[in-house]
Amino acid sequence: MQYIRTAGWEDGVADLTQRLVRELAAGKSVLWLTSGGSNIPVSIQIIGNISTKLRRNLTVMLADERYGRPGHAQSNWARLMQAGFKAEPATLLPVLQAGLDFEATIARYQKLCEQAFAEHDCVIAQLGIAEDGEIAGILPSSPAAAETEELVTGYQSTPFLRLTLTFAALRRITAAYTFAFGDIKRPTLDSLQHESLSLSQQPAQILKELPEAYVYSDQFEENGR
Numbered sequence: 001m002q003y004i005r006t007a008g009w010e011d012g013v014a015d016l017t018q019r020l021v022r023e024l025a026a027g028k029s030v031l032w033l034t035s036g037g038s039n040i041p042v043s044i045q046i047i048g049n050i051s052t053k054l055r056r057n058l059t060v061m062l063a064d065e066r067y068g069r070p071g072h073a074q075s076n077w078a079r080l081m082q083a084g085f086k087a088e089p090a091t092l093l094p095v096l097q098a099g100l101d102f103e104a105t106i107a108r109y110q111k112l113c114e115q116a117f118a119e120h121d122c123v124i125a126q127l128g129i130a131e132d133g134e135i136a137g138i139l140p141s142s143p144a145a146a147e148t149e150e151l152v153t154g155y156q157s158t159p160f161l162r163l164t165l166t167f168a169a170l171r172r173i174t175a176a177y178t179f180a181f182g183d184i185k186r187p188t189l190d191s192l193q194h195e196s197l198s199l200s201q202q203p204a205q206i207l208k209e210l211p212e213a214y215v216y217s218d219q220f221e222e223n224g225r
Contacts, residue, residue, distance in 0.1 A: 001213045003193055005220040009042055009179060012216035016177040017046045020124060024054040028121035033063040033165070035128050035136070036076030039179065040083050043126065047087050061093040061116060063125060064137025067105060067154065067161035070096040074160060095163055102161055106154040109163055113151040122174040129180040129215070133188050133202035137164030145200045167199055167206050175212035178204075186219040193220070 006012065023030050034043045050058065062076055071078045077094045093116060095109050117123060129135055138144040143155040144164050151169040155162055170176075180189055188204070191197060192215070197205050207213040 001208050003220050004214060004216045006216050007218055012177060012179055013042055013045055016126060017049050021050060021054060023122055024057050029057045031059045031116050031120040031123045033061055033123065033125040035063050035126055036079060037128060039126055039128050040080050043080060044083055044085050047085060055087060055090040058090040059093060059116060059120060060087055060090055062095055063127060064162065064164040065095040067102050067163055070098050102154055106152060106163060109152045110150060113169055117172055123172060125173045125176040127176055127178040129178060129188060129204045131184045131188055133204045135204040135206065136170060137162050138203040140203060141200050145203055170206050171209060173210055176207060176210055178207060178215045180215065180217045185217065189217055189219045
């Protein structure tokens, strides 16, 4: 695991873009797991730097979503699309589908993940870390943090019904590029870097178990591994 001190998003955006391009140019099929919030403009910048030719082997899916009708105001996918994410001819796998209740949506998300993880040569995740240690929609001490078998889960949190990948799914990621900026993130990043907390206490600790994980932040005192 590598902690990378950087003043802004630029270094991480460049590294993630180069990784996606390199894997695609090598003829690999790539599953790119994206995130909402401050990661949305980053995703738009990255996809704009991947050629149409290379996008043919690219599939895009969310690492976490908020349940509701497709296109609802709090949907991470809807916000990504509305912000101008244009990925054609890449394959897009939205989590939400009209007419499905919460349990049916979880089942659909599970099937999408099983197929996508099995059918792609590598899985590259673009993630964020919240000030409470949340990652990919997995809140501390939440049902998602307790799930040990399924690739996805869903649960109620205020104010959302959440749909998220689980630790079991995250462990199957080839590489994670994670971003956490601002003073509010410093305590969380300090504990991530220097403490061994349980996944329930700090879900972001899962990054230490991945084959490759890079955390970009302006809060590290120095670069380290």
